[in-house]
Amino acid sequence: MTRKIFFTATILLTTYSIFVSQFAPRWWRASQHQWQDNFIKAQHFLYDNTDSYQSIIIGSSLSSRLIMDSLPKTYNLTLGGQGIVDGLNILSHKSNLPKNIFIEMNLALRPENKEFTTSLNSPIMFYPRKMIASLREDKQPLAILGLIQIVTIMKLKSLGYLNKKNEKKNPDKSSQTNALFPEMLKLQIAAYSKSPDEEDLLKSFNLLTNYVKSMEDRGANIIFFELPVNPQLEKLPYAVAIRDRFYKYFPRSKYKYVSLPDLLEPETSDGIHLKPDEALKYTIYFKDESKNFIR
Amino acid sequence: MLFNSFIFIGLVVATFLFYYTPFLSRFQVVILIVSSLLFYSYNEPILVLLLLFSVSINIVSSYFVVYGKDEYKKRFAIMGVVMNLSILLFFKYSSLFSKTFLSSSSSLGEFLLTLPLPIGISFFTFQGISLVVDVYREKYFNNKEIIPKSFLKHSERVLFFKGFFPQLISGPIVKAHDFLPQIEAKYLNTINWEQVIKNLITGYFLKMVVADNLKDFTFWIAFPYFQSQSTATLLVMLFGYSCQIFADFAGYSLIAIGLAKLFGYNFKDNFNFPYISKSFKEFWKRWHISLSSFLMEYLYIPLGGNKKGKVRTYINLIIVMLLGGLWHGAAWSYAIWGGFHGLTLGLERFIEDKIKIKATIFFNVFKTCFTFGFITLAWLLFKLPNFEHVIEYLKSIFLNSEIELNLQIIIYILLYSAPVILYHFIYLAKSRQTFSQYRRFEYLLYGIMLFLIVVNSGTSGSFIYFQF
Structure with missing residues (x-):
C-alpha cells in the first residue's frame, strides 16, 4: 500500500511537470489572492530571465495600482500587504540588478515578513522551484481549476445565460466600495494620527540605508517616490515623520525624489489606495517625472 | 515550530534516527524529551521554564499521592489540581480579568495585559490534571505498577508524558491512564x-x-x-x-x-x-x-x-x-x-x-x-x-x-x-x-x-x- 501511494504520487508529479513545461498553454497560470500574487511576482523575478528590465519598482499594494502597461521595461515588484524591505531582500538575491530602482516611501516602516522571505529563499525549495516549474505558486492545479470555473461563469454571464434577473438590481461595484470608504478612512486617520515609534524609525531606516548602500555599490540608481494618499492623511504625523526621515537619511541634494503631484488630490478607495482613474493619472505623472532621473 | 516547516521535519528525522539506533535504545524516553524541549523552545526558549515548572508540580503531587502518607493523599491531589489550574488562570485569563475589571492605566492592569500566553498551556495543564486525578482515583491502573518508586524515573516519565512533542502544543489531550502504560522499549519492526x-x-x-x-x-x-x-x-x-x-x-x-x-x-x-x-x-x-x-x-x-x-x-x-x-x-x-x-x-x-x-x-x-x-x-x-x-x-x-x-x-x-x-x-x-x-x-x-x-x-x- 505504502509503495503504491508513493508510486501514484510520483507518476502524477512527473506527468504534471512534463505537461507544465512542455504542453501547457500560456494561460495555464493562476493567482488566488494577494499573498500568492506576491510569491508569483517574486518567483518570476528570481527564476525567469528578467535581466532585460531597465527599472524596477519596490513597494507595497499602494504602488501595485500603477498601470504597468504605461511603464515599459519596468518590473513591478510591489508586494501587497508587505513593505519595501521584502522587495529589497528579493533584489539582494538577484545577481543582475536593473539599472534603476524606484523605492516607495509611504509604508517604509512595515517590517520584514520573515515567513515570506524564509519561504521564498528556503534553500530546500529555491532550486527545485527554479528548475521544476510545476512546483511554483502560479502552477497550482486547483487554483487553475478554480480560475477556469470563474472564467466560464463570467463568459456564460456575458452571453446572458446566467443571473439576468440579478444584474438589474445589482448596484455597481464602486458603490459597494463607497459604502465602506468612510469606515476605512476613519481607521486610516486613526493610524496616521499617531507618530511612529522612534525605535521602529531607527531600525527601519538603518536597515534601508544598508540595502540602499549595497544596491548603490552594485551600480544601481536609486529613486524614491511617494504615492499620493487622501488629502486628510497627507499631513498627519505618521506621513510627515516618514517623509522627514527619508530626507534626513537620504538628503534631497544627493538622492532623486519623484515629488508628490501638486494637483492630484485623490479621494482613494480606502484612504491610501488610488482608484483606477486616479492611478492612471498618477502613472502618467510618474512616467513624466521619472524620465529625468532614469539612466 | 510548525508541523509543516522544514526545521520540524529535520527534527523528526534526526529524532527518529537516534530513537531507533540499537545502542541508544536505553535512552529512548530521554531522546524524545530532548526533542520535545527543543521543539517547545524553538520560538520562545524562556517559556520552557514554565513548562518545567508545571511538570514539576505534577511530578511532586502525583508521586506523593502514591507514596505519601495516606492521610495526606487527598491534600496532595487537591494541591496538584489547584496549582495546575492556578497557572492556567494566571497566564491565560489575567488579560481577560484585566480588561474586564481593571483600568488599563493601572499598573496591575497593564502588567496583567503584558503577560505572555505560553503556547499549549491549556493542553498540557489538562494532561497534568488527568495525571493527578488518575493516580488519586486509582480507577484505571495499579498506581505502584505505573508510578515507579524511583523519584528520578517518575520525573522522567511525567516530563515525557506532558512534553511529548506531537501532542504538546495542540493536543490531542492525552490522558495519563492512556499514555503512561504505553511507556516501554519500542522497536522499528513494530511500526505500522x-x-x-x-x-x-x-x-x-x-x-x-x-x-x-x-x-x-x-x-x-x-x-x-x-x-x-x-x-x-x-x-x-x-x-x-x-x-x-x-x-x-x-x-x-x-x-x-x-x-x-x-x-x-x-x-x-x-x-x-x-x-x-x-x-x-x-x-x-x-x-x-x-x-x-x-x-x-x-x-x-x-x-x-x-x-x-x-x-x-x-x-x-x-x-x-x-x-x-x-x-x-x-x-x-x-x-x-x-x-x-x-x-x-x-x-x-x-x-x-x-x-x-x-x-x-x-x-x-x-x-x-x-x-x-x-x-x-x-x-x-x-x-x-x-x-x-x-x-x-x-x-x-x-x-x-x-x-x-x-x-x-x-x-x-x-x-x-x-x-x-x-x-x-x-x-x-x-x-x-x-x-x-x-x-x-x-x-x-x-x-x-x-x-x-x-x-x-x-x-x-x-x-x-x-x-x-
Whole structure:
C-alpha cells in the first residue's frame, strides 16, 4: 500500500511537470489572492530571465495600482500587504540588478515578513522551484481549476445565460466600495494620527540605508517616490515623520525624489489606495517625472 | 515550530534516527524529551521554564499521592489540581480579568495585559490534571505498577508524558491512564507504516491544501471587510470557515497521531467525522473528542452528570460547555460560544425527553443539516471575537442581498471545502457493502493527496488551535 501511494504520487508529479513545461498553454497560470500574487511576482523575478528590465519598482499594494502597461521595461515588484524591505531582500538575491530602482516611501516602516522571505529563499525549495516549474505558486492545479470555473461563469454571464434577473438590481461595484470608504478612512486617520515609534524609525531606516548602500555599490540608481494618499492623511504625523526621515537619511541634494503631484488630490478607495482613474493619472505623472532621473 | 516547516521535519528525522539506533535504545524516553524541549523552545526558549515548572508540580503531587502518607493523599491531589489550574488562570485569563475589571492605566492592569500566553498551556495543564486525578482515583491502573518508586524515573516519565512533542502544543489531550502504560522499549519492526503514512498524508493534506488555502478566502470575514460582501458570499464564507477549522484541527490531530505512531505510541482519535452528526450531543462525541471526553470525565461526572435530576443535568451541561468555551480562549465571545452549545445541548435533551419522533432518512438528513448549520453559525464567535462584529455580520447577511456575488471567493471556497465534504461522504460510503470493491483503489486517493500536498499547498499559517 505504502509503495503504491508513493508510486501514484510520483507518476502524477512527473506527468504534471512534463505537461507544465512542455504542453501547457500560456494561460495555464493562476493567482488566488494577494499573498500568492506576491510569491508569483517574486518567483518570476528570481527564476525567469528578467535581466532585460531597465527599472524596477519596490513597494507595497499602494504602488501595485500603477498601470504597468504605461511603464515599459519596468518590473513591478510591489508586494501587497508587505513593505519595501521584502522587495529589497528579493533584489539582494538577484545577481543582475536593473539599472534603476524606484523605492516607495509611504509604508517604509512595515517590517520584514520573515515567513515570506524564509519561504521564498528556503534553500530546500529555491532550486527545485527554479528548475521544476510545476512546483511554483502560479502552477497550482486547483487554483487553475478554480480560475477556469470563474472564467466560464463570467463568459456564460456575458452571453446572458446566467443571473439576468440579478444584474438589474445589482448596484455597481464602486458603490459597494463607497459604502465602506468612510469606515476605512476613519481607521486610516486613526493610524496616521499617531507618530511612529522612534525605535521602529531607527531600525527601519538603518536597515534601508544598508540595502540602499549595497544596491548603490552594485551600480544601481536609486529613486524614491511617494504615492499620493487622501488629502486628510497627507499631513498627519505618521506621513510627515516618514517623509522627514527619508530626507534626513537620504538628503534631497544627493538622492532623486519623484515629488508628490501638486494637483492630484485623490479621494482613494480606502484612504491610501488610488482608484483606477486616479492611478492612471498618477502613472502618467510618474512616467513624466521619472524620465529625468532614469539612466 | 510548525508541523509543516522544514526545521520540524529535520527534527523528526534526526529524532527518529537516534530513537531507533540499537545502542541508544536505553535512552529512548530521554531522546524524545530532548526533542520535545527543543521543539517547545524553538520560538520562545524562556517559556520552557514554565513548562518545567508545571511538570514539576505534577511530578511532586502525583508521586506523593502514591507514596505519601495516606492521610495526606487527598491534600496532595487537591494541591496538584489547584496549582495546575492556578497557572492556567494566571497566564491565560489575567488579560481577560484585566480588561474586564481593571483600568488599563493601572499598573496591575497593564502588567496583567503584558503577560505572555505560553503556547499549549491549556493542553498540557489538562494532561497534568488527568495525571493527578488518575493516580488519586486509582480507577484505571495499579498506581505502584505505573508510578515507579524511583523519584528520578517518575520525573522522567511525567516530563515525557506532558512534553511529548506531537501532542504538546495542540493536543490531542492525552490522558495519563492512556499514555503512561504505553511507556516501554519500542522497536522499528513494530511500526505500522501503512497507518503512519495514511495519518500523515491525510493530516498534511487537510492542513496544507485545505485549511491553508481556505484561510486566504475566509480572511474576508474580518471587520469591516465583510460589510461589502453579498449575502451569498457571506454564507459561503461561513461555510468555508467551518470546513477550514475542521481541516486545520483534524489535520493537526492526524499528524500528531501519525507522528506518535512513528515512535510507537498510540493516541485515540480526536475527530470522528463530526459534520455527519445528527444532534449536538453526537457532535460533541465526534469533535475534539479528547477535550469533550476530558470534560465529561473530569468535570461533568464529578458535578453529578445526569444522576441528580433533569434540571441539574441541564445546568451541568451549560456549566461544562461554558467552561469548555472559556478553555478555548480568554475572551467573552468564547464563553458565549460555549454557553450557546450548552444551551443547545440542554434544549436538545429537553426536547428528546418530551417528544419522540420516528427517525426516517429524511428526518435524519434534516437533523444533520440543521446541526451543521447551527454549529457553523456558532463558529462566527471564534472568527470574530468582538461580539458587536458578530451582530454586524449577521445583519449584513440579511441586508446585503442586493450586492453582487464575489465569484472568486465563492468558487475557491467551494473548491477547497469539497475535500472536507468528500472526506465525510467516503466515511459514510465505507459502511456500505458496495464500497468494499473500491477499497483496493484507496491508494490512488492517498497518492492524489500526496501529489496535491507537493504542488498545491496554501501559504503556511499557524494552526488555529495554537492560540488556545
